[in-house]
Amino acid sequence: MTEGVPGDVANASALDPESLGFMCGLEVHQQLATGKLHSRQPSTLYEDGIEDIEGSWPRAHRRLRAARGEGGKIDIAARFEQRRNRSFVYYQSPNAGLIELDEAPPLGHDDDAVEVALTMAAMMDAKPVGALQAMRKTVVDGSNTSGFQRTTLVGTHGSIQTPSGSVGVDVICLEEDSARKLDTRSTPDGEQVVYTLDRLGVPLVEVATAPDIQTPEHAKETALALGTLLRDTRRVRRGLGSIRQDLNVSIGAGDRVEIKGCQDLDWIPRIIRIEMARQLHFYRLANELRVAHNLPPLPEHRNQDEPEVEAEVAENVSKMMPFELHNVTTAFSDCESKMVKDSIASGATVLGLSLPGLAGKLGSKQMDSEGAQLPRLGRELASAAKLAGVKGIFHSGELPAYGITQKETDACKEALGDCFVLCVAPEWQAKLALEGVHSRAKLAYHRIPQEVRNVVIRKGAPEDGTTTAMRPLPGGARMYPETDIPTTPIDPALWKAIRSNLPPSREERLNRLSSTELSDNQVNALVSGELDDYFMDGISGELELPQKAWASALLDYGISKLNALAVAIHLRETGVITREGVEPLVNDAETEDSSTLLDWMTSEAANRGYEPADTGAVDAAVAEVLAERTDFVKERGMAALGPLMGVVMGKLGGAADGKAVSAALKEQIQRLL
Numbered sequence: 001m002t003e004g005v006p007g008d009v010a011n012a013s014a015l016d017p018e019s020l021g022f023m024c025g026l027e028v029h030q031q032l033a034t035g036k037l038h039s040r041q042p043s044t045l046y047e048d049g050i051e052d053i054e055g056s057w058p059r060a061h062r063r064l065r066a067a068r069g070e071g072g073k074i075d076i077a078a079r080f081e082q083r084r085n086r087s088f089v090y091y092q093s094p095n096a097g098l099i100e101l102d103e104a105p106p107l108g109h110d111d112d113a114v115e116v117a118l119t120m121a122a123m124m125d126a127k128p129v130g131a132l133q134a135m136r137k138t139v140v141d142g143s144n145t146s147g148f149q150r151t152t153l154v155g156t157h158g159s160i161q162t163p164s165g166s167v168g169v170d171v172i173c174l175e176e177d178s179a180r181k182l183d184t185r186s187t188p189d190g191e192q193v194v195y196t197l198d199r200l201g202v203p204l205v206e207v208a209t210a211p212d213i214q215t216p217e218h219a220k221e222t223a224l225a226l227g228t229l230l231r232d233t234r235r236v237r238r239g240l241g242s243i244r245q246d247l248n249v250s251i252g253a254g255d256r257v258e259i260k261g262c263q264d265l266d267w268i269p270r271i272i273r274i275e276m277a278r279q280l281h282f283y284r285l286a287n288e289l290r291v292a293h294n295l296p297p298l299p300e301h302r303n304q305d306e307p308e309v310e311a312e313v314a315e316n317v318s319k320m321m322p323f324e325l326h327n328v329t330t331a332f333s334d335c336e337s338k339m340v341k342d343s344i345a346s347g348a349t350v351l352g353l354s355l356p357g358l359a360g361k362l363g364s365k366q367m368d369s370e371g372a373q374l375p376r377l378g379r380e381l382a383s384a385a386k387l388a389g390v391k392g393i394f395h396s397g398e399l400p401a402y403g404i405t406q407k408e409t410d411a412c413k414e415a416l417g418d419c420f421v422l423c424v425a426p427e428w429q430a431k432l433a434l435e436g437v438h439s440r441a442k443l444a445y446h447r448i449p450q451e452v453r454n455v456v457i458r459k460g461a462p463e464d465g466t467t468t469a470m471r472p473l474p475g476g477a478r479m480y481p482e483t484d485i486p487t488t489p490i491d492p493a494l495w496k497a498i499r500s501n502l503p504p505s506r507e508e509r510l511n512r513l514s515s516t517e518l519s520d521n522q523v524n525a526l527v528s529g530e531l532d533d534y535f536m537d538g539i540s541g542e543l544e545l546p547q548k549a550w551a552s553a554l555l556d557y558g559i560s561k562l563n564a565l566a567v568a569i570h571l572r573e574t575g576v577i578t579r580e581g582v583e584p585l586v587n588d589a590e591t592e593d594s595s596t597l598l599d600w601m602t603s604e605a606a607n608r609g610y611e612p613a614d615t616g617a618v619d620a621a622v623a624e625v626l627a628e629r630t631d632f633v634k635e636r637g638m639a640a641l642g643p644l645m646g647v648v649m650g651k652l653g654g655a656a657d658g659k660a661v662s663a664a665l666k667e668q669i670q671r672l673l
Contacts, residue, residue, distance in 0.1 A: 012273040021252025031237040036201035038106035039099040042399030085190035088142035096197035102146040113203040126158030134482035143178035151175035177202040191389040216269035252301040253278025261455035276426040278375040337403025359419040362397035369650040372464035384440040388433035564589035567597040582611025
């Protein structure tokens, strides 16, 4: 049954965005390469795992509760997180102080971070706000010690260009990054989540686009264009986790869902299409259920929904599906399932929830045409249960299985009816999990709920593009002013200066290098590695470094000891040190003063044997080696060059430039042949 909405759920790639009323916007969060936003601590991220820091770093233990927003209401997402009965442990990293621990008031905005955010706003032709007003955004998942995240609006009404057209930028915000999760543990008192505070407070620029994205493929284009623009400032962090993309996706028959965890741009179109298929599936399921129970049909588009009708349907469903839990632990006294048996032995209870009206509708695991799991209600119910911290649920549509026998299944059916869900956990946790299951089951009669979902990740990559529920979509009640940070006007002179001195775009950087001696590969590598400014400084600076040699050195060695590298390349190209002497001399350099480095490297080259042999010595060594291996050369031809390089270098004791030896070898071998 299609209910007038076209599309094959099992073939997500063939779904037509236009006919489905597709809407999509993008949120990009980019870490800045500045100090922390409100504490003047460095934005250092530590590689230490939990096994390294336990017992070494100070720790604090907290429970958080949701606070009322400015309007006096508690945000729905915050209320949900509070009910999960979780506690939090925070390890204080060396770059975390009293502000990160929420034991001292925050400082004003970091000047560098503000300048970078304004630069990004100007590059998107956005309008800056008149003053920076920090806001508190309620977050009760433990990722902020304070229970809120500080965020500040910087600009609005911008745009970016993509190959498929312009995309509006609604808001540009400057906000604090969250604490970094290290571990999750189960305790008798509830779930305990362990965080480290090194990332907490690192500045993020959040860019939210308008819903101008036309197709799933256009979403990938937009993410790439936006990420490139942000990196063009050359003042953002690079590396895994430094930029994160969230997708806001809906079709007309569904509703807005925010999808987090879209790290790999190549996966974005697939993730979006699977979400389109999921929304279409649950729209059709809702109408199947309504028809079966003589309820008014769900319109083809959410804009046609009538609140009175939906309220009437919800009332009927609540009467038909009351929240009644049954303790069925005794039915599993001889259960063969090791998980069930061990859980009961450790004090867990088996609670059952009856779901009348849903028999045959929970679905079974099946794959779509490209190997992703097809949407099914049973998976959504399990996702809702897992938010309480349980590992999963059993439902009647998949039993007997997992060590649960027909006998136990029949006993549950006798107590709970034809359609039911079981949860094995401590009683408080099983009850909370089944409350989530019950709420989600009732929503099966309605349009999909607005919520935040997360891409399913296995071994660092998306498993198949499917998502699971994380929490309800937050509302406006989560925001209220930050009273500890004064409002700061944006100086018009600062905005004017930023506008008149924007960093070059990627295209401008590529064009700048197009007139050099470099190959296209080197040009692209320098720009992609953000090395082109260093390249230009080197070839136009006091040492006037040769273009190809300097480009190769930057690509090989990077910029960790930039002046030492520049001096070494200069000395190598002027015949003072050998090619082999570059790396050890750069590594051992203890200063970045160019004049001091020139004297030190020249002296060290002589002391360590890195002075090039003269041309006569090189030619003589080559001639001697070739005389000893004439037959080998005649047999191998020019292929003998490689094997003989090491022999000649050995004769010269390393005091020769490999490039000079190679040239001499090549010339003399050609004469022999």
